[in-house]
Amino acid sequence: MNQEDYAPEDAYEAEDGCGDDAEATRREAGEAESSRASRGWWDRNADEYQSEHGAFLGDDRFVWGPEGLDEADAALLGPAHSLKGKDVLEIGAGAAQCSRWLAAQGARPVALDLSHRQLQHALRIGEGVPLVEADAGRLPFRDASFDLACSAYGAVPFVADPVNVMREVHRVLRPGGRWVFSVTHPIRWAFPDEPGPEGLSIAASYFDRTPYVEQDEQGRAVYVEHHRTLGDRVRDVVAGGFRLVDLVEPEWPEWNTQEWGGWSPLRGNLIPGTAIFVCERD
Helix, strand or coil: CCCCCCCCCCCCCCCCCCCCCCEEEECCCCHHHHHHHHHHHHHHHHHHHHHHHHHHHCCCCCECCCCCCEHHHHCCCCCHHHHCCCEEEEECCCCCHHHHHHHHCCCEEEEEECCHHHHHHHHHHCCCCCEEECCCCCCCCCCCCEEEEEEECCCHHHCCCHHHHHHHHHHHEEEEEEEEEEEECHHHHHCCCCCCHHHHCCCCCCCCCCCEEEECCCCCEEEEECCCCHHHHHHHHHHCCEEEEEEECCCCCCCCCCCECCECHHHHCCCCCEEEEEEEEC
């Protein structure tokens, strides 16, 4: 996919487009259209994604983004020993790699994803983690069902109403619960989605919040990603009822030599690629 005319980054989990027939544009896309596009995109592309990136993600590793920040080191959900016995909801779980790591620490994770095909890959890798196919904006759980919630590039960048997702997560968390999610760093939307030097020149307004859409010949969205500024994300967290306790911008480590879509050592050493929001429910 060529995004030289459109600045937003493709998501960490979705750097390939629908195909040569998809037209890239910037236009409004509502909640229903965004959800339908995300479900279809992931059902079509899950096989290729898991084949290409499965080795980096591992079968039971919790990685927050392309930089390779590992929850085992970052402890954003809390020290590993504190996870034992905790009920944890992973949103946008893909093949449930993060949930599998959580289970290994003694937690009781539930892996939720919009894509049926992604959850089939979770079953392929291994059983033992409960899987739920559902929309992040309509979580099928009772109030106060979980101690923790997490999402590594899942759901949040793709929804038209992120505050609704925040409120749903708030609803299913118990008092004192922690909600940690990572997204493409908002500053990346001002730059072309290219890993080389061409990706270091500003190409669009950071303040243009018009969604990035790939659409078919009939104008139907097949991929949608929504841009929010850093301030927007903070306000969304607060509007959802949370208190923001940390904002982590992982630096690119020396050991990581891979390119992943628009993420690369070149760009990672100069501009942030991931933003991780650590939130708590009072």
